[in-house]
Amino acid sequence: MQLIKTLRWFGDKDPVSLSDIRQAGATGVVTALHHIPNGNVWSVEEIQKVKSRIEAAGLTWEVVESLPVHEAIKQATSDQDAIIENYKISLRNLGKCGVKTVCYNFMPVIDWVRTDLHYQLPNGAEAMYFQLSMFIAFDIFILKRPHAESDYTPKQVAQAQSLYEQMSPEEAEKLAYNIIIVTQAFIDGSVDPNEADPKKIFLQLLKKYDHIDKYQLRENFAYFLNEVIPVAEESGVKLAVHPDDPPFPLLGLPRIVSSEEDFEWLIQAVPSLHNGITFCSGSLGARPDNHLPSLFRKFGNRVHFLHLRITKLLENGDFFEAEHLSPNNGVIELMEAIIEEQNSRQHAGRADLNIPMRPDHGHKILDDFKRKANPGYPLIGRLKGLAELYGLEQGLRYKMKYENI
Ligand code: DNO
Numbered sequence: 001m002q003l004i005k006t007l008r009w010f011g012d013k014d015p016v017s018l019s020d021i022r023q024a025g026a027t028g029v030v031t032a033l034h035h036i037p038n039g040n041v042w043s044v045e046e047i048q049k050v051k052s053r054i055e056a057a058g059l060t061w062e063v064v065e066s067l068p069v070h071e072a073i074k075q076a077t078s079d080q081d082a083i084i085e086n087y088k089i090s091l092r093n094l095g096k097c098g099v100k101t102v103c104y105n106f107m108p109v110i111d112w113v114r115t116d117l118h119y120q121l122p123n124g125a126e127a128m129y130f131q132l133s134m135f136i137a138f139d140i141f142i143l144k145r146p147h148a149e150s151d152y153t154p155k156q157v158a159q160a161q162s163l164y165e166q167m168s169p170e171e172a173e174k175l176a177y178n179i180i181i182v183t184q185a186f187i188d189g190s191v192d193p194n195e196a197d198p199k200k201i202f203l204q205l206l207k208k209y210d211h212i213d214k215y216q217l218r219e220n221f222a223y224f225l226n227e228v229i230p231v232a233e234e235s236g237v238k239l240a241v242h243p244d245d246p247p248f249p250l251l252g253l254p255r256i257v258s259s260e261e262d263f264e265w266l267i268q269a270v271p272s273l274h275n276g277i278t279f280c281s282g283s284l285g286a287r288p289d290n291h292l293p294s295l296f297r298k299f300g301n302r303v304h305f306l307h308l309r310i311t312k313l314l315e316n317g318d319f320f321e322a323e324h325l326s327p328n329n330g331v332i333e334l335m336e337a338i339i340e341e342q343n344s345r346q347h348a349g350r351a352d353l354n355i356p357m358r359p360d361h362g363h364k365i366l367d368d369f370k371r372k373a374n375p376g377y378p379l380i381g382r383l384k385g386l387a388e389l390y391g392l393e394q395g396l397r398y399k400m401k402y403e404n405i
Pocket residue numbers: 065066103104105111112187242376
């Protein structure tokens with residue numbers, strides 16, 4: 001039994017190569033057909049091309065991240081059925097090609113959000129940081145989202161205003177560009193990086209959710225799941241929804257994959273185990289009421305993919321991406337719960353014992369400062385995370401075997 005060691009690869013545009021990934025200790029790759037526009041079919045031919053390249057490098061294509069869900073589906077617009085049909089064809093084609101784990105998310109308009117991509121840690125490494133008051137400054141004073149102030153307390157608005165007043169116009173633009181483009185474009189973001197006025201387009205996209213609250217978005221999600229899960233079952237493909245990052249509503253948008261209650265809802269909407277979860281400890285950990293090992297123990301039987309990293313949550317609502325492994329950060333207990341889950345799958349006669357795992361993001365360290373990489377995806381920092389997690393896994397596995405769990 002093992003966790004399959006993987007790293008994410010963004011295809012030909014990725015400054016990190018497949019050979020780098022192999023040398024870093026991964027055996028598997030997590031990738032997507034990034035060149036195919038969201039909503040279009042992934043043909044067998046295109047899937048095979050990427051798969052063959054990965055295999056020629058001595059690796060396996062373990063997980064698709066992501067087969068993106070088009071905004072039309074999240075909004076349930078009249079053209080959604082044709083786009084869902086394409087999604088189903090893509091799932092069938094992936095199944096035919098033997099790529100059988102598919103990660104996706106259901107976050108409207110914007111995927112993950114950080115305000116500082118170069119937060120310096122005491123040892124000189126860089127991590128990514130979410131500063132709540134900076135984000136509020138972006139929302140109210142830079143993006144100027146209509147009625148944004150009403151989402152915050154007067155104290156939050158005042159703090160954000162004072163931060164905004166200390167920013168130069170260039171700094172304000174850079175913050176907006178990081179949030180709307182830099183952290184989104186390489187993962188199929190909804191605003192074209194060549195757009196002359198990204199903020200304007202972004203506001204238009206947000207506006208489409210004016211009448212979509214949490215319950216309506218859940219309804220739209222359930223419609224999608226009821227359509228695609230039967231096809232996933234027929235094709236032997238496991239879908240694994242990625243949690244919201246961060247796991248709370250932003251910019252007036254509902255976010256519905258954030259908490260224990262959300263996972264309960266997800267399962268009752270479509271109970272099949274093919275309706276699974278990407279357990280992203282970093283995303284879920286940015287919320288104080290998410291206790292990672294307990295959440296994992298509760299929903300572990302439908303976790304098909306692991307993103308392991310630890311978030312340091314601060315009292316004012318800020319958080320940053322901490323080290324993958326440190327004695328008190330909870331990752332040891334989480335790893336223990338993961339190994340227990342594998343054991344119970346074995347007892348239940350399940351075939352999917354070896355869950356793919358990636359360290360998710362990494363700190364920028366050492367030679368990463370001389371190399372290019374997408375934000376969050378420096379090679380050496382991820383290599384360190386992978387090595388630490390693998391060591392932890394092996395040590396625990398050795399110990400737990402003798403305790404005969
Ligand atoms: C960021 C990632 C997310 C994730 C998607 C999955 O680095 O963890 O963009 O890939 O949400 O659909």
